[in-house]
Every structure is written in structure tokens, then in C-alpha cells.
Amino acid sequence: MASPVLEVRNLTKTFGDFTAVNGISFALQPGEILGVLGPNGAGKTTTMHMLLGLITPTSGTISMFGMDLETHREAILQQVNFSSTYMSMPQSLTVEENLWVVARLYGLPDVQRKIDDIVKKLEMGEFRQKVTRKLSSGQMTRLTLAKAFLTEPKILFLDEPTASLDPDIAHKIRALLKDEQRASGLSVLYTSHNMREMEEMSDRIIFLQKGNLVAEGTAAQIVSRFGQTDLEDVFLKLARES
Amino acid sequence: MKLHRITAIVFRHLYLYRRSLPRIMEIFYWPFLDLVIWGFITLYLARYQTQVPGFVTFFLGALILWDVLFRSQQGITISFLEELWSRNLMNLFASPLKPSEFLAATMIMSIFKVVCVSLVMGVCAWLFYDYSILIIGLWLLPFVLNLVVTGWVIGVFTTSLIMRFGQEAEVLAWSMVFLFQPISCVFYPMDVLPVWLKPVAWANPAAHVFEGMRGVLSQSGQPVEHLGWAVGLNILLLTAMIAWFHRTFAYCRNQGLLVRVGE
Numbered sequence: 004m005a006s007p008v009l010e011v012r013n014l015t016k017t018f019g020d021f022t023a024v025n026g027i028s029f030a031l032q033p034g035e036i037l038g039v040l041g042p043n044g045a046g047k048t049t050t051m052h053m054l055l056g057l058i059t060p061t062s063g064t065i066s067m068f069g070m071d072l073e074t075h076r077e078a079i080l081q082q083v084n085f086s087s088t089y090m091s092m093p094q095s096l097t098v099e100e101n102l103w104v105v106a107r108l109y110g111l112p113d114v115q116r117k118i119d120d121i122v123k124k125l126e127m128g129e130f131r132q133k134v135t136r137k138l139s140s141g142q143m144t145r146l147t148l149a150k151a152f153l154t155e156p157k158i159l160f161l162d163e164p165t166a167s168l169d170p171d172i173a174h175k176i177r178a179l180l181k182d183e184q185r186a187s188g189l190s191v192l193y194t195s196h197n198m199r200e201m202e203e204m205s206d207r208i209i210f211l212q213k214g215n216l217v218a219e220g221t222a223a224q225i226v227s228r229f230g231q232t233d234l235e236d237v238f239l240k241l242a243r244e245s
Numbered sequence: 246m247k248l249h250r251i252t253a254i255v256f257r258h259l260y261l262y263r264r265s266l267p268r269i270m271e272i273f274y275w276p277f278l279d280l281v282i283w284g285f286i287t288l289y290l291a292r293y294q295t296q297v298p299g300f301v302t303f304f305l306g307a308l309i310l311w312d313v314l315f316r317s318q319q320g321i322t323i324s325f326l327e328e329l330w331s332r333n334l335m336n337l338f339a340s341p342l343k344p345s346e347f348l349a350a351t352m353i354m355s356i357f358k359v360v361c362v363s364l365v366m367g368v369c370a371w372l373f374y375d376y377s378i379l380i381i382g383l384w385l386l387p388f389v390l391n392l393v394v395t396g397w398v399i400g401v402f403t404t405s406l407i408m409r410f411g412q413e414a415e416v417l418a419w420s421m422v423f424l425f426q427p428i429s430c431v432f433y434p435m436d437v438l439p440v441w442l443k444p445v446a447w448a449n450p451a452a453h454v455f456e457g458m459r460g461v462l463s464q465s466g467q468p469v470e471h472l473g474w475a476v477g478l479n480i481l482l483l484t485a486m487i488a489w490f491h492r493t494f495a496y497c498r499n500q501g502l503l504v505r506v507g508e
Contacts, residue, residue: 049501057498057504095331096260096261103256104256107249107256109341
């Protein structure tokens with residue numbers, strides 16, 4: 004088995020008396036899509052922020068591509084990217100200007116071709132010259148996804164990436180993710196509250212509850228372990244317990 | 246430091262000026278208004294030139310140089326606020342961008358603003374009041390450079406506070422610099438300060454620049470000595486402020502403030 008591209012060991016984050024993430028450990032294999040499930044306040048976003056170097060862990064280690072995030076931040080972040088339905092991008096810039104800034108930030112070669120490609124893949128042609136503040140929420144989500152795909156990351160962190168998209172575009176995004184996974188061996192850490200999507204997309208799932216990792220395995224293994232009929236029932240059971 | 250990351254941030258801010266009239270106005274409107282008001286006051290006071298020689302030169306020169314410092318500070322702080330307002334800090338600091346590269350980019354933006362403002366004020370002062378800032382001569386260049394650096398010192402200090410305390414502290418972006426104005430001795434010599442305040446002013450590099458400027462204009466002071474103080478203090482204070490910025494950044498990462506700031 005290949006070495007994991009991401010390895011998290013005993014990761015903990017406390018804010019004063021509150022423990023947001025409590026000693027979780029997991030790994031992401033090359034080319035794997037790992038779903039992260041959990042009710043609100045379970046620690047999913049805090050974990051993702053720690054993986055992106057935006058929050059310093061209280062204890063534990065995060066390593067990607069065999070390097071420690073704390074000591075090799077620049078080299079690691081060059082190879083990862085993220086997108087979230089809840090994030091924003093500079094509102095006064097056009098879609099294309101925003102993508103140019105991202106391309107420069109990551110020092111990409113052949114920028115125009117890459118922007119043209121991603122604009123085509125995500126069907127953004129009709130609004131590429133539009134000022135970002137005038138985008139609909141679905142268009143905004145596509146822009147944040149374009150920003151994430153543009154840099155050709157080896158690991159992609161996606162926080163509810165299809166939450167504000169219509170079913171057609173959401174389907175295309177899922178297909179694009181699967182294509183990238185097959186073509187370039189992209190590894191993805193994926194959160195969603197859409198259980199069907201989670202079952203369809205994820206090779207494995209980890210389930211967080213009150214900052215603890217309470218279950219790990221394929222969707223079928225998790226459903227079976229909790230004696231429920233599907234992932235949604237597992238989610239409801241754990242969410243109501245928390 | 247990687248140049249492409251610094252230029253990415255510079256371009257991101259320059260794009261803002263392409264289609265934003267309020268941002269362009271911010272560069273030209275206030276300096277122009279300052280110049281008009283202070284220009285008239287200066288003309289009025291010039292009637293009493295016999296009592297205080299070189300009034301026009303002192304006041305208009307001081308006003309233009311003060312705006313250099315002010316815009317230099319704003320170049321850093323407003324650039325940070327733009328990221329805060331557009332909730333873009335997450336995108337920036339989840340990328341390979343280093344805090345030092347971000348600061349370098351904001352310093353370049355501050356030079357851009359200083360050049361724009363200085364040109365506007367210099368030309369307007371010459372057109373409206375027949376006053377040339379070049380009367381200060383070759384001393385102008387080291388004076389301006391020192392004021393730009395002092396602006397960075399105040400800008401980095403203010404930015405650290407805003408990063409630490411969030412959007413409710415954003416008013417500091419416009420007000421903090423005025424805390425330094427009384428001890429910068431912009432329009433009056435250091436002599437007029439009360440004894441207890443003089444050491445504070447002495448530790449402020451801007452005060453040495455303005456003292457030096459008055460010395461050059463009245464041909465009575467020692468600009469070299471003041472310039473030496475200004476350079477030394479600027480190096481010391483800028484180093485301290487950059488270290489403090491990094492410390493604050495680490496604190497904010499630890500407290501999760503980077504992802505909450507701007508919310």
C-alpha cells in the first residue's frame with residue numbers, strides 16, 4: 004500500500020475550556036476521496052482549517068506528502084487547495100481577475116490556457132468577465148471550485164462544495180471530481196450534509212461527533228456498524244445523541 | 246520570499262482601482278481638500294510673514310510631507326482591511342503566501358499611494374499657491390523615504406491590532422496616525438512641546454524629519470543629525486513592528502482568529 008498523502012495523528016484543538024477536536028487520527032490515501040461527516044459543531048471545519056494551516060493545533064501532528072505541516076507549510080500548501088460554499092473571494096474583481104490572482108499566487112505557468120480550461124470545465128464562460136459581487140450563489144460556488152482546481156492540487160479540501168448548486172451543475176461537479184481522481188490521482192477530503200452524495204462520492208468516510216472520531220470505514224461498513232438502514236439514519240442517530 | 250506571490254497581492258489590489266471611483270477618490274479627494282484648506286490658512290497667515298518668516302514654505306511643505314506619512318500608513322492598513330472586508334484572508338493564508346510576503350506587497354501598495362498623492366499635492370500646490378515642494382532640495386528624497394518607512398511602522402502596528410481585535414478595531418486605520426501627529430511636530434518645532442513630551446517626540450522618527458525640514462528651510466538646523474536619528478529609529482521600530490506582526494499572526498492562528506476575522 005502506498006504511503007498516505009495526508010496523515011493526522013492525535014489532533015486536538017482546544018479554545019479555552021472548549022475542545023473542538025479531541026485527539027483524532029486518520030489518513031488519506033493517494034487518489035482516495037475521504038468523506039467527513041458529522042453534525043454542526045462536530046469539529047469538521049476546525050479540522051479542515053487546521054489541515055490548511057489556518058489554525059494551529061493544540062497538540063498532535065499533521066503531515067502531508069511525508070512532510071510536517073508546521074515546518075513545511077509553504078511546500079505543502081503549494082500542493083493543496085480548498086473550496087467551501089461559505090467562503091468568499093474579492094468582490095470587486097471579475098471572475099477572471101480573481102483566477103489570475105490565484106494563478107500568480109501559486110506561480111502557475113501557462114496561466115491563460117489553464118484558466119480557459121477550468122472556465123470551460125465548470126461552464127463559467129457566460130460570467131467570466133462579471134464582477135464577483137454580481138454572481139449568484141451557485142456561480143460563486145463554481146468560482147471557488149475553479150480557484151481550487153486551477154492550481155492542480157494533489158489534495159483538495161472541499162467543504163460542502165455542492166450545497167448551493169442546482170442538481171445539474173452539482174452532478175457535473177461530482178463527475179469532474181471523479182474524473183480528476185481517475186486522471187491525476189487527486190485525493191479529496193470532502194464534507195457534505197447530502198448523504199446520498201456522500202455515499203456516491205466517498206471511498207471511505209470518517210464520522211465526527213463532539214470533536215471525537217466515532218466511526219471510520221466505507222459507507223456500508225458504517226451503516227452496518229450502527230445497525231441502521233442507510234447513512235442518513237446513522238447521521239440522525241448520532242446527531243440526536245450529541 | 247517569492248516575487249510572484251508578492252506581485253499577485255499587488256495586482257489583486259491594483260485591480261481594485263480599475264473600476265472603483267471611491268477608491269480612486271480616496272487617493273485624490275482628501276489630499277486635494279487638505280491642500281485647499283491648509284493652502285488658504287497659509288495664505289492668510291502669510292500676511293504676518295514678517296513675524297514668522299517662511300510661513301508658506303513651512304506649512305505647505307509640512308502638509309505635503311505629512312500626507313506622505315499618512316498615505317504610507319494607509320497603504321498597509323487599508324490593503325489589509327480590503328482583505329478583511331472581502332473575507333479573503335482565508336484564501337490568502339491557506340495558500341503558500343507568507344505573512345512577510347503579504348506585508349511586502351502592502352508596502353509596495355503604500356509606495357504606489359504615496360507617489361499618486363505626492364504628485365497630486367505637489368502639482369496642486371504649485372498651480373494654486375505657486376509653491377514648489379522641491380524648494381527643500383535634495384534633502385527631500387531622504388526625508389520622504391523616512392516618512393514612508395515611519396508610515397509603514399504605524400501601518401504594521403495598526404494592522405496587527407486590527408488582525409488581533411477584528412473589524413471593531415478598523416477605525417484605527419484612520420485614527421491611529423493622528424495619535425502620532427502631535428508628537429511628530431509637523432507644523433511646529435519640537436521646542437514648543439512641554440518638557441515631559443519632548444523625549445517621546447524625540448523617539449518618533451517623523452519628528453526628526455520635520456525638524457530637519459525646518460532646519461533646511463530656515464538654514465539654521467542640523468538636518469544630518471536629525472536624518473541620522475530618523476534612519477536609526479525607523480530601522481529599530483520597523484524591525485520591532487514586523488516581529489510583532491509575526492507574533493500577532495501566530496497568536497491569531499492559535500486562537501482561530503484568522504478564519505473568524507471579518508465575520
